[in-house]
């Protein structure tokens with residue numbers, strides 16, 4: 165075999181070069197076509213991040229409440245005292261204006277026991293932690309009772325000053341025009357001190 169033949173077998177000819185370029189262009193086009201499809205099938209990470217919120221509760225002391233924002237709504241998180249838990253658990257269903265738990269964590273038909281209201285989406289109840297969507301079920305005001313010194317109403321929970329609705333220490337409506345208990349958002353504890361809402 166001649167030296168020139170060896171060279172022609174190892175170096176791409178002009179025709180090979182055109183072929184390689186054509187294949188590359190087709191491959192790139194295929195990737196460009198497939199990528200938007202893959203991208204549409206996977207929810208954007210920023211959208212997923214907005215739909216859930218992780219809250220570190222390690223600095224919340226017993227008896228304290230905080231407010232965080234989730235999906236544009238206020239969420240109240242209260243670390244209840246043993247006395248508050250006892251009061252909430254002792255309330256009979258027959259005393260309630262709204263007997264539904266208002267929590268997707270326990271099913272649509274669940275009664276508004278305190279245990280149902282503090283159960284997370286994994287089925288675990290942590291009575292110390294009450295987590296509510298803080299929007300009055302009457303006409304949508306933000307009830308008082310989360311910040312220190314605010315009026316907590318006649319049932320030591322939350323008070324909506326707009327038209328005088330009183331919620332108890334389980335967030336259940338007890339007096340006033342609001343028809344429903346404050347709803348419980350989907351949530352689950354991902355450690356002893358971190359809760360994921362949403």
Ligand code: FES
Nearest residue numbers: 300302303324327
């Ligand atoms: S909006 Fe709360 S009582 Fe009317």
